[in-house]
Amino acid sequence: MREPPLLEFRVGLPAWVAPFLGAFVDPLTTVAARMRLTVALARANVELGTGGPFGAAVFERESGVLISVGVNRVVPEHCSAAHAEILALALAQRRLQTYTLAAFPQALQLISSTEPCAMCLGAIAWSGVYELVTAATDADARRVGFDEGTKPRAWKRALTSNGIRVVTQVMRAEAREVLDLYRQSGGEIYNG
């Protein structure tokens, strides 16, 4: 007989994330330092073979206190929604016990190593985050074979009209190197 439908699922970060975070000094006062951490997460995810070449993190925008991190876990978790941004936002909301980060007293900033795909664009709009900061562009992601999906042409404007600030191309070259590394290492292009 066929088993009954599953009633819950768990999504987790790789085992290396806890010691990795232990090596960073919190808080990170500059946006550059926050992006460096985020790109380093994406790079470690490729080098250690634990998912796609994408990292994300949520910080208190003013203080630089780290709230959560995410890396891409689509292939190992058998979950096409397990993008780095989805994990970082969900882990921040769970930790702060709110479905909208806008309810938290401090403005929160999502740092992401690449511009969001169509799904994450929608997820960011629902998350209550105050600001999005990205490194590699969606063109960079498409160049190595990833599909970013059908996004509204003016996707940055769509976020700003939802009250979310958007800053792009911070440390773009470093994030692009991680995308190239993934392609060179023969990583699976799951939304090809």
Add this chain to the structure above:
Amino acid sequence: MREPPLLEFRVGLPAWVAPFLGAFVDPLTTVAARMRLTVALARANVELGTGGPFGAAVFERESGVLISVGVNRVVPEHCSAAHAEILALALAQRRLQTYTLAAFPQALQLISSTEPCAMCLGAIAWSGVYELVTAATDADARRVGFDEGTKPRAWKRALTSNGIRVVTQVMRAEAREVLDLYRQSGGEIYNG
């Protein structure tokens, strides 16, 4: 001292789902019967106060075997991404041990009580599902106060260009009643 970032999270369906599914005879050979189950999930979620007025389910398209179900869990799970479609797709992928439902030998059908928001539209495109069938329209959802987000104007065409069939307005009136019930019962509009 502040606690360290969370490294995993769990998302689950309400406790009533297991006995609820036990009352249905599997497989469901008609699309109408599948939608009736899905709208009933949405209605129970409202009546039992376990989330928003949305349900979803994944079926084998030919046989009508049920693979997974989802209901909206945004408020109780403190997770803005916990839409019914996201849960149903993630639970199907986890059960079938694949990040793309297109790898499963049978074509799979996502039945959803309402047309997808911007986030779920992207998630459906990544899921590998063969067909989407919906009941209430996005205009119906907006009418009771939900924001569907910034979707491409031709969102159905965007899915079909990804190879996903789209069938809309199956049992629309029944699904709209559940949206109205939620509004009348004072349910929280989380993406208002």
